[in-house]
Amino acid sequence: xxxxxTQASLESAPRIMRLVAExxxxxxxAGELWLxxxxxxxxxxxxxxxxxxxxxxxxxxxxxxxxxxxLGNTYHLGLxxxxxxxxKASGLHGFMxxxxxxxxxxxxxxxxxxxxxxxxxxxxxxxRSPYDGNETLLSPEKSVQIQNALEMTKRDVPGFxxxxxxxxxxxxxxxxxxxxxxxxxxKDKPRYLMGVGYATDLVVCVALGCDMFDCVFPxxxxxxxxxxxxTGNLQLRKKVFEKDFGPIDPECTCPTCQKHSRxxxxxxxxxxxxxxxxxxxxxxxxxxxxxxxxxRTSIVEKRFxxxxxxxxxxMYGDPxxxxxxxTDALASVGITLG
Amino acid sequence: MVCWQSVSVxxxxxxxxxxxxxxxxxxxxxxxxxxxxLSDGEVSCKEATSIKRVxxxxxxxxxxxxxxxxxxxxxxxxxxxxxxxxxxGGDVMEERLRSARETAKRPVGGFxxxxxxxxxxTLETRLRxxxxxxxELPEDKPRLISGVSRPDEVLECIERGVDLFESFFPYQVxxxxxALTFSFDYQPNPEETLLQQNGTQExxxxxxxxxxxETTGCNQExxxxxxxxxxxxxxxxxxxxxxxxxxxxxxNHTRAYIHHLLVTNELLAGVLLMMHNFEHYFGFFHxxxxxxxxxxxxxxKELIHRQAS
Numbered sequence: 001x002x003x004x005x006t007q008a009s010l011e012s013a014p015r016i017m018r019l020v021a022e023x024x025x026x027x028x029x030a031g032e033l034w035l036x037x038x039x040x041x042x043x044x045x046x047x048x049x050x051x052x053x054x055x056x057x058x059x060x061x062x063x064x065x066x067x068x069x070x071l072g073n074t075y076h077l078g079l080x081x082x083x084x085x086x087x088k089a090s091g092l093h094g095f096m097x098x099x100x101x102x103x104x105x106x107x108x109x110x111x112x113x114x115x116x117x118x119x120x121x122x123x124x125x126x127x128r129s130p131y132d133g134n135e136t137l138l139s140p141e142k143s144v145q146i147q148n149a150l151e152m153t154k155r156d157v158p159g160f161x162x163x164x165x166x167x168x169x170x171x172x173x174x175x176x177x178x179x180x181x182x183x184x185x186x187k188d189k190p191r192y193l194m195g196v197g198y199a200t201d202l203v204v205c206v207a208l209g210c211d212m213f214d215c216v217f218p219x220x221x222x223x224x225x226x227x228x229x230x231t232g233n234l235q236l237r238k239k240v241f242e243k244d245f246g247p248i249d250p251e252c253t254c255p256t257c258q259k260h261s262r263x264x265x266x267x268x269x270x271x272x273x274x275x276x277x278x279x280x281x282x283x284x285x286x287x288x289x290x291x292x293x294x295x296r297t298s299i300v301e302k303r304f305x306x307x308x309x310x311x312x313x314x315m316y317g318d319p320x321x322x323x324x325x326x327t328d329a330l331a332s333v334g335i336t337l338g
Numbered sequence: 339m340v341c342w343q344s345v346s347v348x349x350x351x352x353x354x355x356x357x358x359x360x361x362x363x364x365x366x367x368x369x370x371x372x373x374x375x376l377s378d379g380e381v382s383c384k385e386a387t388s389i390k391r392v393x394x395x396x397x398x399x400x401x402x403x404x405x406x407x408x409x410x411x412x413x414x415x416x417x418x419x420x421x422x423x424x425x426x427g428g429d430v431m432e433e434r435l436r437s438a439r440e441t442a443k444r445p446v447g448g449f450x451x452x453x454x455x456x457x458x459x460t461l462e463t464r465l466r467x468x469x470x471x472x473x474e475l476p477e478d479k480p481r482l483i484s485g486v487s488r489p490d491e492v493l494e495c496i497e498r499g500v501d502l503f504e505s506f507f508p509y510q511v512x513x514x515x516x517a518l519t520f521s522f523d524y525q526p527n528p529e530e531t532l533l534q535q536n537g538t539q540e541x542x543x544x545x546x547x548x549x550x551x552e553t554t555g556c557n558q559e560x561x562x563x564x565x566x567x568x569x570x571x572x573x574x575x576x577x578x579x580x581x582x583x584x585x586x587x588x589x590n591h592t593r594a595y596i597h598h599l600l601v602t603n604e605l606l607a608g609v610l611l612m613m614h615n616f617e618h619y620f621g622f623f624h625x626x627x628x629x630x631x632x633x634x635x636x637x638x639k640e641l642i643h644r645q646a647s
Contacts, residue, residue, distance in 0.1 A: 052598065056605035058586070081598045085574060089594060097590050274605060 017042075017159065017190045017211075023304040026333040027182055027209030030299040033069075033190060037093070037101040040068045042190065042211040043295055045202065045288040046103060047219060051076050052096040054285070055219055056278045059098045065254065065286050066293075069101035071214045077104070103214070105194070159190035162210070175204065175329035182209035199228065199291055200322075203311050204329050206295055207304070218288050222280035225269045228287040230314040234262070236280070241266040254286030305335045312337055340378045342398060358405040366415050374450050374482075376402040377424035382453035392428040396437040399426045403444055420447030422482065425471060428453060434467050438474035448480040451500065455485020465494055472499030489520060489563055489622060490646040493639050496626065508615035511564050515600045517579040517593075517611055518618040520563035520645045522625045524637040562645055567611070572597040585617035586610070 021030040033040040047054055047062070050073040054062050062070065072092055077083075081095075089095035092102055162181045169177075178193060185191055192212035193205050202213055218228060225237045227248045234241065234248060247257040248265070256265075256279040268276035298307035308330060312322040319337035327337055339346040344357040361376045377399040381387045403423055410416040423446035427434035441449060451471060454464050472481055480501045486492060487507030495503070511518055560566055565579075578588035579596070587596070587610040599607035629638040 051602045051604055052595075053604050053606045056609065058606065058609065059590070060586070076602075080602055081573070081594075085594070088574060089576060089592070095595060095598075097595075274608075277605065278609070 015188065017188060019188065021300045021302070023207075023299055024302070025305050026207040026330070026335050028206050028295075028299050028304050029187075029209065029211065030296045031190070031211060033212075035069070035101045037099065038068055040101060041293075041296060043202075043206045043292050044069060044212050045292045046071050046212060046214040047285050047288070048073075048214055048216045049096070050216075051080070052092060055223065055281060056274065057281050057285075059096065061255075061282060062098075062285070063100065065282065066289055067100065067285065069103060070098070072102055072104045074104050103192075159192055159212075160185050161192045161194055163194040171323070171325035172328070175208065175325055175332075178205055178210065179208050179329065179332060185209075199288075200312075200315060200326055202288075202291065203295065203308055204326050206299075207308060207330055207333050207335055209333075213292075218284035219281050222284040223277045225276065225280065227265075227280055228284045230311075232315060236262060236265050236276070237269045238266075248283055249287070252283065252286060252290065254283050254290075256280070256283040256286075308335055309337055340380050340395075340398060342401065345376055345378065345402075358402055358409065362406055362409040362413075362416065365419060366413060369415065370419050372420035372422055372447055374422045375399075375406050375424050375446075377426060377452060378402070379424070379426060379452045381426065381428040382455065387428055389430055389433070392426075392430045392433050395426045395428065396433050396440075399424055399437065400440050403441065403446070407444060407446075422446060422448045422450050424450045424452050426452055427471075429464065429467065431467060431470060434471050435474060438471045442475055446479070448482060449475055451481060451483045454483055454495075458488075458491070461486070461491055461494070465498060468495065468500070469498045475499070488561065489522075489642050493626070493635075493642055496630075497635070497639075505616070505619060508619040509612070510558050511561075512608055512611040512615050514558070514560060514566075515568050515607065515611070516560060516564040516566050517596070518564050518615050519580050520618075520622075521641060522622040522638065524625065524629060524634060524641045567593060567596045567607075568600050569597075579614050580618065583614065583618065583621075585614045587614040 016034050017031050018034070019029055019031045023029070029042070031042040033042060033044070046069050047067060048071045049055075050071075052072060054070065077086065077092070086092055086095050092104070093099070160181075162178060182191055190211045191209060192214075193210040195215055196202060196205055196210075196213050197215040197217055205213070221228070221233065225235060227234045227236055229249050230251075236248075241262045244262040244266070246262060247260065248262060249257055260279060265276050265279060268279070295304070295307065298304045309319045312319040312326070316322050322337055330337060344355045344360075346353055346355050348354070356376060358376060365373050378395040379399075381392050381395045403421075406421060410419075410421060423441040423444055425434070425437045425441055427437040438449075451468065454461065454468060456464070468483075475481060481499055482502040483495055483500045484504060486495055486500075487504055487510075489507075492503055508518060565572075567579075572593045575593040575597075577593055578591070579593060580588055591610060596607060596610060598604075599610070625638060626635075629635045
């Protein structure tokens with residue numbers, strides 16, 4: 001009767017994911033997450049708004065791009081403005097006025113990236129604040145406390161976060177770990193791959209069976225003047241764009257591409273104000289969201305493998321010129337390129 | 339640096355000698371609706387200028403104007419733009435009057451009163467000059483002034499015949515992390531007045547709140563027309579910047595949130611503050627127009643003066 005007992009414990013967790021379509025070749029899936037602040041279509045890319053804001057853009061702009069879930073950071077918010085204040089502001093949703101879903105991470109990444117400021121003890125991880133030098137003990141209890149005050153949805157969501165894989169391991173190891181993880185996880189629960197990322201990685205990891213992604217890359221690269229496009233990226237500071245009066249991407253529907261030219265953005269990047277960064281942040285988020293939307297549609301319309309081939313063709317000039325690790329990863333789930 | 343042929347400006351690309359032809363070539367490319375003519379405004383950048391130098395600035399500016407008008411006559415494209423004549427003359431009454439009279443003789447679309455910028459005390463003395471200058475100008479052409487943007491100074495200039503102002507004041511306020519909160523509704527309903535008074539007692543009390551702060555590119559003092567959102571007292575203030583304001587920031591966010599964004603150096607702080615500060619400032623100008631129409635400028639002036647320190 002051990003089998004029956006196991007079945008019962010699996011059924012007790014609330015179902016928040018509904019699968020809408022599955023790729024017949026790879027492990028790609030299209031689905032829906034039913035979260036407290038609305039439904040979210042998967043696969044989904046979640047922009048990162050570390051300190052209760054998406055850097056430089058308003059929640060209205062983010063909503064207009066179709067974003068329905070984004071990330072907040074437990075460690076940073078726990079320090080500034082702190083859980084007590086956020087509680088008084090009716091939670092993180094109220095504080096930043098975001099009507100859709102929020103995911104807050106556990107602060108674990110900060111454990112790795114700020115390791116020189118930390119000391120692991122039996123009680124937890126003791127941090128020295130980079131802002132004022134004060135010490136904080138991030139114990140399991142405190143982490144949970146902060147997360148509860150921030151109304152984090154993750155704790156209530158029975159899904160799986162695949163973490164610890166965006167820190168610099170080789171791509172070859174990376175895809176194998178992802179594939180291994182998804183092969184072991186139940187189909188009907190969301191798989192959240194933390195810290196991923198680049199367009200190619202997103203497409204490959206969808207093929208490997210992941211549903212949710214977050215990464216600072218698109219918003220960070222925007223602030224360095226880089227615009228994401230199907231062929232890679234455009235370094236708009238470069239002189240070659242000085243008199244290029246086309247939009248970043250003629251196929252893109254974001255406000256930046258509707259209203260502004262590469263030449264204008266180039267000029268802004270060489271001026272003394274931050275306007276370009278806002279426009280590029282809007283575009284790069286739009287790019288990621290539109291990419292995920294296109295991926296999802298291709299899965300629903302049962303042509304995901306063709307989509308992958310077209311995507312790699314655009315990105316690398318020819319599907320066969322795709323990086324080896326990606327070719328291997330896709331092959332492992334039945335998708336061949338060229 | 340100015341000479342009879344050109345005005346030199348320094349940019350990231352080094353020194354640019356702006357001759358009349360170069361200047362007009364740029365205007366031809368830009369195709370603005372109207373543009374301020376090339377002029378010699380160097381006297382306002384220097385202290386204690388000789389009358390000889392002031393005289394030169396008026397003569398040169400008139401020469402530039404005549405040359406620009408001539409080039410405009412020769413170009414169909416340039417004729418679509420309106421030229422604004424610039425009135426110079428430093429602090430010398432005789433030269434100011436000469437500049438005004440001579441410029442008014444030319445077919446310009448309006449007048450820009452240059453050289454009136456400076457700190458509040460210098461404006462005091464210059465306001466007398468201003469009245470005399472505008473008296474020489476035709477009633478039916480707009481008068482612009484550069485370098486004046488503070489609410490109290492704006493009203494003083496309006497009383498002396500000025501029509502258009504630059505809006506760098508709300509921008510400076512934003513750059514120092516502040517929000518405009520001054521009242522300009524000279525005919526509020528009594529209930530609202532009571533509510534405002536109760537809510538903003540602290541702001542009105544702090545007449546001594548002038549502090550010198552250093553922010554990037556902005557060494558201006560905080561005025562009594564604004565609140566400094568970086569102050570700790572706003573950390574838990576869940577009110578909008580200004581109650582009743584219909585800007586995006588006030589409709590969607592709180593003082594506490596703006597405080598958080600400023601403390602964490604987030605880009606969004608400036609975005610939200612700029613939206614509010616522009617809306618507030620333009621709202622002020624709307625009330626100025628209403629006051630002028632209903633002959634209530636004195637009430638508005640009194641209200642603004644009560645809030646200036």
